[in-house]
Amino acid sequence: MFTTLRPHQSTQSNLIPDDLFTAINQLKKELNAVILAHYYQEPDIQDIADFLGDSLGLSQQAASTNADVIVFAGVHFMAETAKILNPDKLVLLPDLEAGCSLADSCPPDAFAQFKAQYPDCIVVSYINCSAAIKAMSDVICTSSNAVKIVEQLPKDRPIIFAPDRNLGRYVIEQTGRELILWQGSCIVHETFSEKKMVQLKIEHPEAEIIAHPECEPPVLRHANYIGSTTALLKYCQQSSSNKFIVATEPGIIHQMEKAAPTKQFIPAPAMNNCACNECPHMRLNTLEKLYLAMKFKQPEINMDESIRVAALRPIQKMLEMSC
Numbered sequence: 001m002f003t004t005l006r007p008h009q010s011t012q013s014n015l016i017p018d019d020l021f022t023a024i025n026q027l028k029k030e031l032n033a034v035i036l037a038h039y040y041q042e043p044d045i046q047d048i049a050d051f052l053g054d055s056l057g058l059s060q061q062a063a064s065t066n067a068d069v070i071v072f073a074g075v076h077f078m079a080e081t082a083k084i085l086n087p088d089k090l091v092l093l094p095d096l097e098a099g100c101s102l103a104d105s106c107p108p109d110a111f112a113q114f115k116a117q118y119p120d121c122i123v124v125s126y127i128n129c130s131a132a133i134k135a136m137s138d139v140i141c142t143s144s145n146a147v148k149i150v151e152q153l154p155k156d157r158p159i160i161f162a163p164d165r166n167l168g169r170y171v172i173e174q175t176g177r178e179l180i181l182w183q184g185s186c187i188v189h190e191t192f193s194e195k196k197m198v199q200l201k202i203e204h205p206e207a208e209i210i211a212h213p214e215c216e217p218p219v220l221r222h223a224n225y226i227g228s229t230t231a232l233l234k235y236c237q238q239s240s241s242n243k244f245i246v247a248t249e250p251g252i253i254h255q256m257e258k259a260a261p262t263k264q265f266i267p268a269p270a271m272n273n274c275a276c277n278e279c280p281h282m283r284l285n286t287l288e289k290l291y292l293a294m295k296f297k298q299p300e301i302n303m304d305e306s307i308r309v310a311a312l313r314p315i316q317k318m319l320e321m322s323c
């Protein structure tokens with residue numbers, strides 16, 4: 001899917017030091033690197049990160065860092081956003097195959113045709129999309145600022161919202177604006193079972209259900225609180241409840257347990273008896289791959305300069321509109 005070389009794929013396991021934490025911290029100093037990680041990363045990666053956040057927080061950190069090297073422990077569109085903001089820095093992604101089903105659900109050619117049907121529209125794209133889609137957009141949003149951004153748009157202009165139809169529906173509900181939705185979705189957030197969640201709530205009546213807006217409407221209907229990963233983390237710290245059913249990727253529970261050690265967090269169940277509520281893309285990154293990426297300074301994120309420049313404008317617009 002992506003073109004950058006992956007020289008360490010054939011690397012022998014004896015290149016991995018016993019104490020990875022020390023080795024990574026040493027490389028961080030040598031490279032003047034910063035490690036940015038999303039909450040869906042495995043706990044060890046979260047623990048070694050310099051900054052941990054949701055997509056908006058990570059973009060803001062990427063926009064303001066003084067580091068020479070950004071090691072992005074997340075998925076491709078996140079590292080790509082960091083590169084768009086920092087063309088002169090080296091941006092590393094531990095596993096270049098760490099993509100995103102939502103971003104993949106919006107191919108640039110099909111989106112260009114879709115957009116051409118609505119020439120007067122303002123295009124708002126969720127950050128979970130490729131640089132090529134960002135380049136066709138007027139403003140980017142994340143799950144934490146989508147409502148705020150749409151509320152600031154002129155009332156007399158129609159709006160296309162892509163690629164996540166679930167976040168789009170949530171924004172429609174919150175703002176009362178009509179949005180023309182691209183029909184994309186996330187394989188992780190559409191996997192939660194409403195039926196099993198209701199059963200779980202009957203077993204734990206005192207638990208609050210907290211959900212990410214990428215979940216399907218039948219799941220969101222039962223939620224006591226809906227928000228981005230950072231918002232969910234803050235909510236469970238501030239709430240007087242001691243038990244939560246968490247309808248998002250369960251990687252975030254590591255931070256929830258650290259932030260509120262006396263509270264209980266139950267992952268919302270998937271439809272099948274599988275671990276498919278774990279994001280298969282996010283989980284491709286490991287501490288070993290992160291170390292190797294820093295040691296060999298690969299895999300590196302690069303893109304066509306004309307696409308980068310076109311994609312930068314709507315990202316900057318988002319950062320301005322989020323203040």
Ligand code: 13P
Nearest residue numbers: 054055142143144228229
């Ligand atoms: P946030 O980081 O905005 O909470 O979104 C979650 C997600 O699915 C990232 O891919």
Ligand code: SF4
Nearest residue numbers: 100101102186188279
């Ligand atoms: Fe993409 Fe869903 Fe994984 Fe987020 S959780 S990176 S939206 S596939």
